[in-house]
Amino acid sequence: MWVLNVESYRKKLYENNITHVLSVIKASLERLGEEAKRFKHMSIDIDDDESSDILVHFPAAVRFIDDGLHPHGSQTREAEGTTPASPKNGVYVHCAMGKSRSVSCVVAYLLYKYPHRFGGKQFTDSPASTQRRRLTAKEAVTSALECVREGRPGAEPNPGFMQQLELWWEMGCPADDEGAVERHPTYQKWLYDGMLQEARDMRVAPDAERIRFEDEVRAEEKEEDDATVTQRNEKEARCKKCRRTLATPNFLVSHTPTGEAASSTCAHIFIDTLSWMRPMLEEGALDGRLVCPNSKCGATVGRFAWQGLQCTCKQWVVPAFSLNRSRVDEVSSRPIGSSAIRMPPGRNGSL
Known part of the structure; x- marks a missing residue:
């Protein structure tokens, strides 16, 4: 329960020309009575817990802060080399202790509004740059x-929120609308990994209806295709018995500390969760066999x-989704449309 000293609170709001109040906690301004109407208020009801999803609230939070500080220039990011105009209005961001939840939202705003100051995609190298x-x-x-600690030394988001802020940055701080993060x-993928971790903690298989099959997901997202990855001379895995392709290079999972391809001495070839595994995974077992999807083959x-x-x-x-190296062949893939031609014996293809 958020408690405030009404008179002290009112005084601070007026002294700092506050027009917007962001409560990163369940709260209302009703104790200010009619004066509450003078302020725009947003409340984000979230616990200060590492497992709490604060990331999904960042778009709404940064848009609210930006609207308060720059009411006529909202949703514009500061360009490198420009001198930002000092905001005439103030935004008060608070939680219970002013240490974790509210600080996370302020950090999210700084990363969103001033990306070039932190080496973001908007940053461009120039002779005058120090970075x-x-x-x-x-x-x-x-x-x-x-930057926040310069004015709030005790700022210390919990580790879970710090991780989510890193994801926010890697995502490019999307805030075009409140559903941009979702x-x-x-x-x-982060939500999915959390669901898998929860299932592991409970020692049960994940809900079959929520299993993420990477080939289907990437097809929808139109991500990297086989033609691109084969340029790196990687190999696809095929069933040794019937030659059915089981995993193309972009679905192979490295398990080396450096992220490089696994050694050929490893007994396992790890791959992403793929749709041909659906019948096996829908049984709800914690572990089991992977069977070739070719109905005429059925080899383990x-x-x-x-x-x-x-x-x-x-x-x-x-x-882990592992192919037994002794049960598969590793074959070099070729981009779709390649014109490789097998020459007759004794011919090297030269004119």
């Missing part, structure tokens, strides 16, 4: 948090384990 590289998400968020693939090609598997190289993959 010579783009910052990682963690560095950008930490830098924005330090539509973003990165957010949807690997196994899955929602709790994870350890490869022979000692690396863990969680969750």
Whole structure:
């Protein structure tokens, strides 16, 4: 329950020319009586808990803050080299302790409004620039948090909120409308990973209806295609018995610390969750066999384990969808439309 000293609160609002109040907690201004009508108020009812989803509220929060500070120029980001006009109005952002929830929203706003100050995509190298590289998400968020700490030394978002701020930065701080985050693939994948973690903690398989099949998701998102990844000379995996393609290169999952391709000595080839696995995963088992989807074949090609598997190289993959290297062939893929022609014996193809 949010408690305030009405007289002190009213005085602070007037002294700082506050026009907007953002409460990152369940709150109202009704105790101000009729004076409450003088302020625009938004309340985000959320707990200060690492598992709380504050990311989904960032678009509404930053739009509200920007509307308060720049009522006639809302939704415009500061360009590099420009001198921002000092806002005539003030926005009061608070939670219970002014330490985690409210600070997270202010940091989200700084990252959104002034991206070039933190090495964002809008940043362009120039001879006058003092910043010579783009910052990682963690560095950008930490830098924005330090700006807040200049005026609020105790600012300390909880670790879960810090992670979500990093995701916000990686997503490009989408705030075109209040649903911008919800539509973003990165957010949807983050929610999915959270659901899987919750299922693992409960030692149960995830809800079959909520399983994410990467080939279907990427087809909708029109992401990287096979032609692009084959330029990196990667290989696809095919059933050794019937030659049915099981996973193209862009669905292979690296399990090495460096993110490079796994060693050929590894017994497992880890892949994304793919739609041909649906019949096996819908049974609701924590682990089981992966069977070739060719109905005339039905060979066992690997196994899955929602709790994870350890490869022979000692690396863990969680969750794990593994093809047994002895049960598949690894074949170089060619982009669609390639004109490779097999020449007759004794001919090298030269004219």
